[in-house]
Amino acid sequence: MEIGVLRRDGRTDPFFDGTAAGRLVIRRCEACDRWYAPDASGCPECGEEDLAWAGASGAATLVTWTVTHGRPAEDGTVPPPAYLALVELAEGPWMYARLDGVSGGDLREGLPLRAEFEHPDEGESYVLFRPVG
Numbered sequence: 001m002e003i004g005v006l007r008r009d010g011r012t013d014p015f016f017d018g019t020a021a022g023r024l025v026i027r028r029c030e031a032c033d034r035w036y037a038p039d040a041s042g043c044p045e046c047g048e049e050d051l052a053w054a055g056a057s058g059a060a061t062l063v064t065w066t067v068t069h070g071r072p073a074e075d076g077t078v079p080p081p082a083y084l085a086l087v088e089l090a091e092g093p094w095m096y097a098r099l100d101g102v103s104g105g106d107l108r109e110g111l112p113l114r115a116e117f118e119h120p121d122e123g124e125s126y127v128l129f130r131p132v133g
Helices: 013-020
Strands: 025-029 034-036 052-055 059-068 082-089 094-099 112-118 126-131
Touching (some): 013 052, 059 094
Antiparallel strands (some): 059 112, 082 094
């Protein structure tokens, strides 16, 4: 299932620069050393409004997921289901991402995952997660 074409919006440039280079970057509060998801705009702990971008390990665990099913094409073919997840990064924050290399029977809370990167012909590169091993 296609996710569509992703585009930068100026605020997301560091994130997409990272994914283009095969690196996961997330937000970090340098004042109190807390980590946040890429879409965070400030630190709720200390009030810092200017969060830095920092490299993350790419290690994560599966918190929960959902399965989406695509519509059949005009020729009757049915696309494979897409697995969308909430993952907990090793650094602590949670983020939404697509799962790849899994089937319904593989999924379980706490499943170890690793960030991987897709580099489509059009639009920005993006992160998805695959099971470790």
